[in-house]
Amino acid sequence: MGAVCASGASWVKEGVARRAEWFGSGMTWLRTFVYAVYARRLRKRLDGANLPRHLAMVMDGNRRWARQMGFEDPRVGHRYGAEHLDEVLGWCAEMGIRHVTVFVASVDNMRKRDAGEVGNLMRMIEEVVAERLSRPSSVWRLHLAGRLDVLPDSTRDALKLAADSTVAGDGGFHLNIAIGYDGREEIVNAIRALLDEEAQAGHSVADVAQRLTADRIAEHLYTGGQPDPDLVIRTSGERRMSGFLLWQAAYSELHFCDVYWPGFRRIDFLRALRSYAARSRRFGA
Template identity: 80%
Template sequence: MWVLCRWGPVVLVGGSLRGMMRMVYAFYARRLRRQLDPAVVPRHVAMVMDGNRRWARRMGFGDPWIGHRYGAEHLDEVIGWCAERGIRHVTVFVASVDNVRKRDSGEVDNLMRMIEDVVAERLSRPVSVWRVHVAGRLDVLPDSTRHALKLAADATRDSATGFHLNVAIGYDGREEIVDAVRELLEAESRAGYGVADAARRLTADRIAAHLYTGDQPDPDLVIRTSGEHRTSGFLLWQAAHSELYFCDAFWPGFREIDFLRALRSYAARNRRFGA
């Protein structure tokens, strides 16, 4: 195979071609990193990890659910990129309420085992810099999955690194807002306020404080992989003024250069916050 480089045409075969492609990739990644201004890096990045099953089919795996395992293992790498760039808040959309309730029971069982064995176990390791928060309706999850995620959250609760990872599982954006309003009204009732008084005291900020991510900044950037151009109810309230970035790569094939391109696109935008 002929490849044209700055010194002229070069013949590459087999491993030589793969080596050249790795060199080109590394060069391009370094170039993207240099283009990024550390002062314009988002504080909070949210990601819809979409396309796991389609990636597995494209790669020729007989069982498309193998894609979820690869996707879960890839999460380690992606949040590592976030930490390297100084992004201290990350939210990942793992599974919606509909994913858990409406998909084939065998598929859901496989997904839950993958979450227990890969996501929860890896995030609770002492070497992890991330404090884990679980966002979603945990009552729709199997007991074993709920327990594994609780252990991960408890094991990282005292982390003082300042890095926070929200795992959105059994999640629905509308349900989150309902839960927040219900929790706020219950708090008002315990404080002795009636319905009329609670209604007068109701504000957007007070509702926001009771969201699953209530003590964290809203996401500056939402990334969705797999080429789908929709948010699927993800962080409906928090993402009202977020920048959106849609990437064609399936989640297990989401490369560092794809991530850096998303950050470059974010940095080039003029954020208006609804103005």
């Protein structure tokens, strides 16, 4: 009798386990279905909407995401973050956003963070970002923004090779990688380049001062020739610019997203575009 009861109890436990597994898989399917429906509705509402020509993104929260997901080494987040950029660029191309600038690492990041973490991030840039942008299937022309002299030789060479390989295949989509970047240094370097250009042309300081305009300085920024960003998205919940595109983002709309970069979903992206489309831009007025 005891054996029969034990067998029956085992059968009940197995049945409960199967029902729980079925229920769990059913809930996963339901969440996936609801997400897909919601994403399609968001996308449809953006048809004909005013969308940014130039989107800038601060890809923040890679390490915190890795800790949240239970990884022992938070540096794993850099790989997921680098791979996720490829997916997000696909969303941008789908929406017809032809200019994208992403903030990868600042000069301070390169100098102040642990050498092992910086080395890991640079490997991800080489193995994932530079490699994928170099593929013939990529529609993006790569531009480099920042002090390349603070990068490891291998990272600098990989990015330059990727930039050179994307010139011929320019399909009207431009990606600026801000790495070894500092917004104040960019402005200083732009003014220095302008002064050097004028000096080589034989113009005096008085001549330069007389003809100096904001547009002339902008021509010498890393993004010279491209439109200023219309929308800046920062992930991870931080509400600050961290020196990113100080000149170019003077009149940009800002959107702060509370998810970490590797967890930045398509619906988060579409919500940011919806928020932008609903705003009335004033450009300082």
